[in-house]
Amino acid sequence: MVGKLLMRGMLAGVVAGLIAFAFARVVGEPQVERAIAFEKHAHAQGDAPELELVSRETQAGLGLLTGVVAYGAAIGGLFAVTFACAWGRVGKLGARPLSAWLALAAFVAFMLVPNLKYPADPPSIGDPDTIGYRTGLFFLTMAISVAIMVLSLNVRAVAARRLGEWNGALAGLLAFVMMLAVVLAVLPDIDEVPAAFPATLLWRFRVAAIGVQAVIWTTIGALFGVLAERSELLGKRSRHTARGASPATRAF
Structure with missing residues (x-):
């Protein structure tokens, strides 16, 4: 198949x-x-x-x-x-x-x-000297995002068994947003845009x-x-x- x-x-x-x-x-x-x-x-x-x-x-x-x-x-x-x-x-x-x-x-x-x-x-x-650094951060964020999504799905499954499907879905979504907000805040910022x-x-x-x-x-x-x-x-x-x-x- x-x-x-x-x-x-x-x-x-x-x-x-x-x-x-x-x-x-x-x-x-x-x-x-x-x-x-x-x-x-x-x-x-x-x-x-x-x-x-x-x-x-x-x-x-x-x-x-x-x-x-x-x-x-x-x-x-x-x-x-x-x-x-x-x-x-x-x-x-x-x-x-x-x-x-x-x-x-x-x-x-x-x-x-x-x-x-x-x-x-x-x-x-963008600075050519930071291409590798920026690319690494992008893929790191991607991997963390996937991990957070998997964790959120587990939260949804556990909450759904106790609170019902709808409340479980809301709990999973809330967990995803909260964990994601923390990670995005902790990761380093990159600002190489010229002022002009x-x-x-x-x-x-x-x-x-x-x-x-x-x-x-x-x-x-x-x-x-x-x-x-x-x-x-x-x-x-x-x-x-x-x-x-x-x-x-x-x-x-």
């Missing part, structure tokens, strides 16, 4: 990459061009700009397309493996709801939370960067759910589970 789901996940990832490429070209690339123009203007008043190893046309075209499609395929494959591990172990969720919830959780844990503390920066921002850099441009670039990820995860969550639902193996597994369940369980 995992092999067939993996192919479906990669297919969903490729489609997500194509859609994300279109989004990035329309929404993201204009902000990159403006940031590069700002950088060139700054260099005109100081040191000479570095020589481009790859042309902007290639970066914004074939390079961007190749990058997002390859990224989407890889993410889609990992998503399919995660789905296969979760299928049948998280209650009575069907393929589409499970896929949607997994995609939402992944987007929040892997992208939204790290970007709240260490958002993406356009060209002309346009605030509106910075905001639009960061929104576009998160938007690309939102497009990828939304497409994977929606499309993979449809593809997985049509999988004969999932259907057989569901029927087998139903036959093995008690009459009281089947009623639900």
Whole structure:
């Protein structure tokens, strides 16, 4: 089953990459061009700009397309493996709801939370000497975010048994927000934005960067759910589970 789901996940990832490429070209690339123009203007008043190893046309075209499609395929494959591990172990969720919830959780844990503390920066921002440090902090925040989400789900499960499903969900959400707030407050800040850099441009670039990820995860969550639902193996597994369940369980 995992092999067939993996192919479906990669297919969903490729489609997500194509859609994300279109989004990035329309929404993201204009902000990159403006940031590069700002950088060139700054260099005109100081040191000479570095020589481009790859042309902007290639970066914004074939390079961007190749990058997002390859990224989407890889993410889609990992998503399919995660789905296969979760299928049948998280209650009575069907393929589409499970896929949607997994995609939402992944987007929040892997992208939204790290970007709240260490958002993406356009060209002309950031010290080249701190790239490794900033990258390490970003992935550290990602790992902590995943751990906090897992802990919050455990809190929700315990609270749900004592207080009911709705109150348990609120307890889990509250635990997630509180732990996350403490971690984000403790992690070191990084502020390398030049004072003269346009605030509106910075905001639009960061929104576009998160938007690309939102497009990828939304497409994977929606499309993979449809593809997985049509999988004969999932259907057989569901029927087998139903036959093995008690009459009281089947009623639900």
